[in-house]
Amino acid sequence: MSEEKKNHSKEDFEPKIVGFLCNWCSYAGADLAGTSRIQYPPNVRIIRVMCSGSVDSMYILRALLEGADGVFVGGCHPGDCHYIDGNYKARRRMVLLENILGTLGLEKERVWLRWISASEGQKFADTMKEMTEKIRKLGPNPIAKHWNL
Amino acid sequence: MTQKALKIKENDVVGSINDFLRQLLSSGKIQALLVPQSTPSKKVVYPVLIADPKKLHSDIIAPVLPVATATVVSKLTKVQPPSKPIGVVMRACQIRALVELVKLNQASLSNIIIIGVDCPGTFPINVYADFPEKKTPTHFLLETLLKKTKDADQYLRSACHVCKDPIPTNVDIVLGFYGIDLDKELIVEAHSEIGRELIKDIPLEEITDDKAREKAIKDQREMKDKQRAVFLKDKEGMKGIEKIAEFFDKCVNCHNCRQACPICYCKECLFDSAVFDAEAYKFIRRAENKGLFKLPSDALLFQLGRMNHMILSCVQCGLCEQACPNMIPLMEVFIPAAENAQKEFAYHPGKDKAEKIPMIVYREDEFLEVGEK
Ligand code: SF4
Ligand code: SF4
Numbered sequence: 001m002s003e004e005k006k007n008h009s010k011e012d013f014e015p016k017i018v019g020f021l022c023n024w025c026s027y028a029g030a031d032l033a034g035t036s037r038i039q040y041p042p043n044v045r046i047i048r049v050m051c052s053g054s055v056d057s058m059y060i061l062r063a064l065l066e067g068a069d070g071v072f073v074g075g076c077h078p079g080d081c082h083y084i085d086g087n088y089k090a091r092r093r094m095v096l097l098e099n100i101l102g103t104l105g106l107e108k109e110r111v112w113l114r115w116i117s118a119s120e121g122q123k124f125a126d127t128m129k130e131m132t133e134k135i136r137k138l139g140p141n142p143i144a145k146h147w148n149l
Numbered sequence: 150m151t152q153k154a155l156k157i158k159e160n161d162v163v164g165s166i167n168d169f170l171r172q173l174l175s176s177g178k179i180q181a182l183l184v185p186q187s188t189p190s191k192k193v194v195y196p197v198l199i200a201d202p203k204k205l206h207s208d209i210i211a212p213v214l215p216v217a218t219a220t221v222v223s224k225l226t227k228v229q230p231p232s233k234p235i236g237v238v239m240r241a242c243q244i245r246a247l248v249e250l251v252k253l254n255q256a257s258l259s260n261i262i263i264i265g266v267d268c269p270g271t272f273p274i275n276v277y278a279d280f281p282e283k284k285t286p287t288h289f290l291l292e293t294l295l296k297k298t299k300d301a302d303q304y305l306r307s308a309c310h311v312c313k314d315p316i317p318t319n320v321d322i323v324l325g326f327y328g329i330d331l332d333k334e335l336i337v338e339a340h341s342e343i344g345r346e347l348i349k350d351i352p353l354e355e356i357t358d359d360k361a362r363e364k365a366i367k368d369q370r371e372m373k374d375k376q377r378a379v380f381l382k383d384k385e386g387m388k389g390i391e392k393i394a395e396f397f398d399k400c401v402n403c404h405n406c407r408q409a410c411p412i413c414y415c416k417e418c419l420f421d422s423a424v425f426d427a428e429a430y431k432f433i434r435r436a437e438n439k440g441l442f443k444l445p446s447d448a449l450l451f452q453l454g455r456m457n458h459m460i461l462s463c464v465q466c467g468l469c470e471q472a473c474p475n476m477i478p479l480m481e482v483f484i485p486a487a488e489n490a491q492k493e494f495a496y497h498p499g500k501d502k503a504e505k506i507p508m509i510v511y512r513e514d515e516f517l518e519v520g521e522k
C-alpha cells in the first residue's frame with residue numbers, strides 16, 4: 001500500500017479535531033470528565049475560550065483549511081451563557097457558516113456545535129466519542145491535500 | 150405615489166433628462182446633485198457632485214458602474230450628513246447597498262433625496278470605454294430599449310444579466326423608462342412627500358397609460374428571475390474543495406474585490422491586519438504541516454472569510470467580479486452563496502431599513518436543532 005493510500009484509508013485513521021471550549025461550561029465539563037476518569041478518545045485538541053460567542057468563524061475556517069478533520073465548538077446551554085447571549089450569537093454564526101460551507105460543498109459535517117455544561121462530564125466524553133467516530137467514517141479532510149489555497 | 154410624464158424634446162432623451170435635473174437643482178430646494186456624468190474623455194462615467202446647474206451634463210442611462218455609488222454616498226454622509234437636502238441619482242442595486250450601509254451605521258439618509266433610475270444593466274468598464282459598436286454605449290442602449298430588442302444583453306456584466314431587481318425601491322423619486330414610449334416621454338414618479346414637493350413646480354404631463362408601466366416592470370422582473378434561475382442551476386455543480394480550489398487559483402490576494410464591494414466597509418480589514426504577520430518559524434511550521442506552503446498565503450481563507458462577513462448583505466451588484474484583475478467570475482460563487490444564506494435567515498438586503506441584519510439579532514427559540522441533536 002502506498003504511503004498516500006495508507007494515510008487515507010478510513011479505518012486506521014485518527015481524526016484530528018480542534019475543540020473550542022467555553023471556559024464556563026464545556027471546558028469545565030471536559031475537566032470533569034478527566035477528573036472523573038471517564039475515558040474519551042484523545043483526538044480532540046482543546047482550546048479554551050471565554051465563551052462560545054467569542055469563537056470567530058474565521059478560527060473554524062482556518063482550522064479546516066489547515067487540514068483539521070473536525071472542529072468542535074462547545075458552549076453553555078441556551079439561557080446559561082455567562083455573558084447572557086454569547087451562545088445564541090454563536091448559534092446564528094454557526095448556521096451561517098454551515099450554510100456557506102454547504103453551498104460550496106465543503107463538508108459542513110466536520111463542524112459541530114454542542115451545548116455541554118460544567119456538570120456534564122459524561123456528555124462531553126460521549127460527544128467526543130461520537131464525533132471522533134463520525135469523522136473517522138467521513139475520512140480525512142480532503143482539504144489537507146490542498147496546499148495551494 | 151404620484152406618476153407624471155416628462156416630455157422628450159427633439160428626440161433627445163439624455164438632454165431632456167438633464168433639463169429636468171437642472172430644474173431640480175435650480176429650484177433651490179436641493180443644494181447639490183450627485184449624478185453619473187462622463188469624464189471629458191467620454192471613456193467612463195463617475196458619480197459627480199454638481200453644485201452649478203450649468204455644469205450638469207449627466208448621463209443617467211450610461212450602462213457603466215465603475216465604482217459603488219453606495220460607497221460614494223457613504224463617504225458623503227458618514228462624517229456629517231448635509232445640512233440641506235442633496236439629491237443622489239442611483240441604480241437599484243446601489244440603493245439596496247446604501248440601505249445596508251445605513252443599517253451598518255456607515256451612511257446617513259438625513260437630507261439625502263434618493264432619485265432611482267430604472268436600470269437596463271451595465272457593461273464592464275473596458276467594454277464601455279472601447280465600445281465596439283458604431284454608436285456610443287448610451288445611444289446603443291437607448292435604441293435597444295426603444296426597439297425592445299435584447300441587443301445590449303451580449304455586453305451586460307454577468308451580475309446585471311441576472312439582476313436581483315433592476316427597478317429601484319426605497320426612493321423619493323424614480324426616473325423610469327420601462328412601460329413607456331421612450332421616444333416621447335419618460336416616467337417621473339414621486340414616492341415620498343419630499344419627492345412630491347420637489348417635482349411639484351417642474352412642468353410635467355399626465356401619464357398616458359399607467360397600466361403599461363406596471364406590466365413592463367412585472368415583465369422585466371420575471372425575465373431577470375428566469376435568467377437567474379438558469380444561472381443558479383448552471384452553477385449548482387460548483388461544489389467541493391477540488392473545484393473551489395481551482396476556481397480561486399488565480400486569486401493573488403490583491404483584495405480589489407473587497408475594495409470594490411459596497412458592503413465591505415471595515416476600516417481595517419482583518420486580512421490586511423497584523424493577524425497575518427508572523428515570525429518565520431510559524432510559516433515554516435505551516436509548511437511542515439502540509440509539507441509545502443504557497444505564498445501569498447490564505448487566499449481561500451480571505452474569500453471564505455469575506456463571504457462570511459458580507460454575504461447576508463450582498464446585493465449582488467457584481468462589482469467584486471468587475472474589479473478582479475484576473476477575471477475570476479466571482480458571481481458564480483457569490484450569487485449562489487448569497488441566495489442560500491439570505492434564504493436561511495429570511496433576510497432581504499436593501500429591502501427594508503427596519504429589517505435588522507441577521508448577525509446582530511437572535512431569538513431564543515430558533516435553530517433549535519443546532520447545538521443539540
Ligand atoms: S446589478 Fe442590477 S441594478 Fe445593479 S447595475 Fe446591474 S442591472 Fe443595474
Ligand atoms: S480581486 Fe480577484 S485576485 Fe484580487 S483578491 Fe479578489 S478574487 Fe483575488
Ligand code: FES
Binds near residue numbers: 024076082084086
Ligand atoms: S459563557 Fe459559555 S457560551 Fe457564553
